Amino acid sequence: MKLSDKIYVAGSGGMVGSAIERALRAAGYENVIGRTHRELDLANQAQTLEFFMDEKPDVAVIAAAKVGGIYANAAYPAEFIEANLAIALNTITAARKASVKRLLYLGSTCIYPRMAPQPIPESALLTGPLEETNEGYAIAKIAGLKLCEFFRKQYGLCYHSAMPTNLYGEGDNYHEKNSHVLPALIRRFHEAKEKGLEKVELWGTGSPLREFLHVDDLAGACVMLLNLDNPPDLVNLGSGEEVTIAELANIVAETVGYRGEITRDLSKPDGTPRKLCDTSLLRSLGWKPKYDIRSGVAAAYKSFKEELASGKIRM
Secondary structure, three states: OOOOOOEEEEOOOOHHHHHHHHHHHHOOOOOEEOOOOOOOOOOOHHHHHHHHHHHOOOEEEEOOOOOOOHHHHHHOHHHHHHHHHHHHHHHHHHHHHOOOOEEEEEOOHHHOOOOOOOOEOHHHOOOOOOOHHHHHHHHHHHHHHHHHHHHHHHHOOEEEEEEEOEEEOOOOEOOOOOOOHHHHHHHHHHHHHHHOOOEEEEEOOOOOEEEEEEHHHHHHHHHHHHOOOOOOOEEEEOOOOEEEHHHHHHHHHHHHOOOOEEEEEOOOOOOOOEEOEOOHHHHHOOOOOOOOHHHHHHHHHHHHHHHHHHOOOEO
8 A cells, every 4th residue: 555545434434434544644644535424325336336436546444334232233133234234235346346456344353153262263254153132233244354355356356354343442432322332331430420320230240251442453453454465354353352341340430430339230131251352363464452451441531521522422
């Protein structure tokens, strides 16, 4: 990838896309373009193709997606598979037709089987049943990565994929019901502290193990992958550090300064019992994260307060 390349970041208005755009500009790439959802609906095939044919980017990063936590994925599975299948098909096929020479497609480690070996290697893909609570989203992401794999195999295009673990950080979504676990915890403990609540009730047992990656670490990994001459078809993006949901809640509570009681609603689902991705391939390429979970949560809470004060927060 050359500094003069025109780079299109799909989803540049979201947490992931905006972080990638920041990282690209910091690395000296000035010709970075994006479109808001209002300007370009990537679920619309005609609009997407017209955009690619008009702009003719040299490089595309597909970071756009319809995302949500356990509640949203379980409640609206049809919407998640429909939207994400459309985004993947429309962007990747339009890129090929517009002769985009390089494309990085971002998915999620939820593509792997519910009971995959831990840590989860890239080879675990399609070796068992998916986690039921986010099956629709996972199937759509698998379709996207396979499109890239097959286009590379048949057409010789450098289209490749990366599967991030649970992401958080600047620009996250703090919606009360549709956010992921870490931003949801930040909001709940912040509001509990502000209101002086004596206890905060959380879903499930708190025993599931999860891995989290700060979005700025993800962005750095993406820039590195785009500069490899022969990147792997599929690579996991993760911190390599896991924590139970109960431990995470305690870290967030300490960071926020909440000192009340944390209780559990055991009638609610836990989701996948453990999900740690094997990042040995990524690390062998020369990458490692800058944030651990405590420093990352501190940075995320700082961003949360700044976004809340400015009125730009997504909630």
